[in-house]
Amino acid sequence: MIQETLEIFKRGTKILNILQDEKRQQILVLLCREKQLTVNQITLLLPISRPAVSHHLKLMLDAGILSVSQVGLERYYSSDLEDTLDWLKELTSSLEADLAD
16 A cells, blocks of 8 residues: 555655745635736736746646636636645545555
């Protein structure tokens, strides 16, 4: 069972690395609360520069925890945590099973 838990951890390494940054945590919590925002809207709501927000959003998109939609000239970012939450549930279950052994 322990080997299975380690494999589950490995699958989530990219997500864990992305979420260790406090600015990305702030952006993610904001997007969970506000549903969808543009880079400019995020910049107005958080003490992060526009280039930094764009950089963090790209990393978060690449990690699969955000989605983006184009409306006219604007790109709207939103949280997309279904896969991440499924991974966390799987990890939790595996850890609980390891503790029970």
